[in-house]
Amino acid sequence: MHNPSEEFKIPIGPQHPALKEPESFSVALRGEKILGVDIRLGYNHRGIEKACEERTYIQDMYLIERVCGICSHSHSTCFIQAVEEIAGLAVPRRALYIRTLVAELERIHSHLLWLGVAGHEIGFDTLLMYTWRDREIVMDILAELTGNRVNYGINTIGGVRRDISSIQIQETLKAMDLLEERTKYYIELGLEETTIIKRLSGVGVLSYEDSLHFDAVGPTARASGVKRDVRKDDPYASYGEISFDVITDTGADVYARTIVRLKELMESYKIVRQCLKNLPDGPITVRAPRKIPAGEALSRYEAPRGEDVHYVKSNGTDKPERVKVRAPTLANVQAVKHMLKDRFLADMPIVIAAIDPCFSCTDRLVSLKDDDKKADVMTWQALHDYSIKWHSQRGVDFGKLNKKLQERLSK
Amino acid sequence: MNVVQKVINWSRLKSPWVLHFNTGACNACDIEIIAALTPRYDLERFGVLLKATPRHADILLCSGPVTRQIEDRLVRIYEQMAEPKFVVAVGTCSCSGGVFNGCYNIKGGINAVIPVSAYIPGCPASPKAIMDGVVKLLQSLEQKEGK
Numbered sequence A: 001m002h003n004p005s006e007e008f009k010i011p012i013g014p015q016h017p018a019l020k021e022p023e024s025f026s027v028a029l030r031g032e033k034i035l036g037v038d039i040r041l042g043y044n045h046r047g048i049e050k051a052c053e054e055r056t057y058i059q060d061m062y063l064i065e066r067v068c069g070i071c072s073h074s075h076s077t078c079f080i081q082a083v084e085e086i087a088g089l090a091v092p093r094r095a096l097y098i099r100t101l102v103a104e105l106e107r108i109h110s111h112l113l114w115l116g117v118a119g120h121e122i123g124f125d126t127l128l129m130y131t132w133r134d135r136e137i138v139m140d141i142l143a144e145l146t147g148n149r150v151n152y153g154i155n156t157i158g159g160v161r162r163d164i165s166s167i168q169i170q171e172t173l174k175a176m177d178l179l180e181e182r183t184k185y186y187i188e189l190g191l192e193e194t195t196i197i198k199r200l201s202g203v204g205v206l207s208y209e210d211s212l213h214f215d216a217v218g219p220t221a222r223a224s225g226v227k228r229d230v231r232k233d234d235p236y237a238s239y240g241e242i243s244f245d246v247i248t249d250t251g252a253d254v255y256a257r258t259i260v261r262l263k264e265l266m267e268s269y270k271i272v273r274q275c276l277k278n279l280p281d282g283p284i285t286v287r288a289p290r291k292i293p294a295g296e297a298l299s300r301y302e303a304p305r306g307e308d309v310h311y312v313k314s315n316g317t318d319k320p321e322r323v324k325v326r327a328p329t330l331a332n333v334q335a336v337k338h339m340l341k342d343r344f345l346a347d348m349p350i351v352i353a354a355i356d357p358c359f360s361c362t363d364r365l366v367s368l369k370d371d372d373k374k375a376d377v378m379t380w381q382a383l384h385d386y387s388i389k390w391h392s393q394r395g396v397d398f399g400k401l402n403k404k405l406q407e408r409l410s411k
Numbered sequence B: 001m002n003v004v005q006k007v008i009n010w011s012r013l014k015s016p017w018v019l020h021f022n023t024g025a026c027n028a029c030d031i032e033i034i035a036a037l038t039p040r041y042d043l044e045r046f047g048v049l050l051k052a053t054p055r056h057a058d059i060l061l062c063s064g065p066v067t068r069q070i071e072d073r074l075v076r077i078y079e080q081m082a083e084p085k086f087v088v089a090v091g092t093c094s095c096s097g098g099v100f101n102g103c104y105n106i107k108g109g110i111n112a113v114i115p116v117s118a119y120i121p122g123c124p125a126s127p128k129a130i131m132d133g134v135v136k137l138l139q140s141l142e143q144k145e146g147k
């Protein structure tokens, strides 16, 4: 029998009921207590940054949108802002307002989605069904305004591709009223429901200092009292002309993160209403050159999960020379390790879910140097062999399993 | 076909349990799969239930292109499923690689690695399309069983 005073390692993922995306965690446990967590990424790495260099700016826009399907507008806007800055384009105000509008609608859909997932992780599936039902309201509006439910494709270099009609404005306003009413109910639920309060408070604590130390972003940081929001600190699109509050909380736990997100929803409704009310007249695009002059730019954007950063370097052709994406989850994932330390295993799903992770944004490639052959990059086979050796040194024999797999595959 | 076989076939068609596996998707197809299971679309009325382990599942709903790192996992999960098993590729990129075609870490669509029974295109495939695909798969099985 296993001795409970000994350290015990369990692998979680890449396919696991608590995870929606393929990532893998190796959790060291003593009894129920987590001693440490190793996060292994890369299952979702597709190599988008590199692929961007082989495609034109217009193609890149659609590719970048597919970095993440939940904050697709965030990535495409962030990328386009950088390109527009290099090209020196003055985007029409109406286009900026439409971008802001879609950005907030996206935040609404993302936060409602999160609330459902969080409910699911604590075994409150009714909440999942409720919020996802309400989320369909905003999905309808997004589909109506942009033509697609997700991956809207509304941006184009120099503006937006679709205008908004007055009927759509009315529809959107109506939907906001409905959603606001529902959100009020969820806030009430969050503030009064004892099971939620008991399950979430004191879990996954990240103090103010730690939050600064690990450079947490977005609602994760704001729930630890760090007033950090790109929309206020470095206004882009039309946020400079809109009044809203940055929601913070001092609870520093999962419960605080829930409350911050819920209250942010209310702010989003406010912003959407202002955008629609003050929507300026005029064109929605300016003509953009096909070739972007040489230069570089860094663009910041407050995605639903936190600050998203894109860096673009152009070389005068119609393809970028380098594109770099720093998605919010990459900034937050470091803090997860800290939040989980000395906590219980049962808290793990909700603590991970509480940063609203998006691993498709985050997945990186680590380039390894081959020591033996002095080659710059390891070949796939060499990397494979290396990993088998690495695991066998730690007592896991993949060699046999692998042979079996290969035999099956060759059949 | 004897009676026992008939009952088995009937129950199989009325309760197709699915396992959802993200093989490198952008998340959009995944949230659309979940959306298809929630009240507005409610795939559950066809007996579809989301399962947590491959051993309980009849249908593997895959989303996303196959990345190099996930490839072995995908095969392993497929092998773990009990017969008869079906694979449904959800979204353009799991059908063919889609926008990610040509990326260095991409193997291509799901069918580059395991056999696929149904393809649901769309980027992302809308919940309606996912329902349509699953129902069509069930219908085609029903016809086959009937013979």
Ligand code: SF4
Binding pocket: A066, A069, A151, B025, B026, B027, B028, B029, B030, B063, B064, B065, B090, B091, B092, B093, B094, B098, B099, B122, B123, B124, B125
């Ligand atoms: S088909 Fe499109 S939306 Fe679906 S996972 Fe692939 S890129 Fe994302």
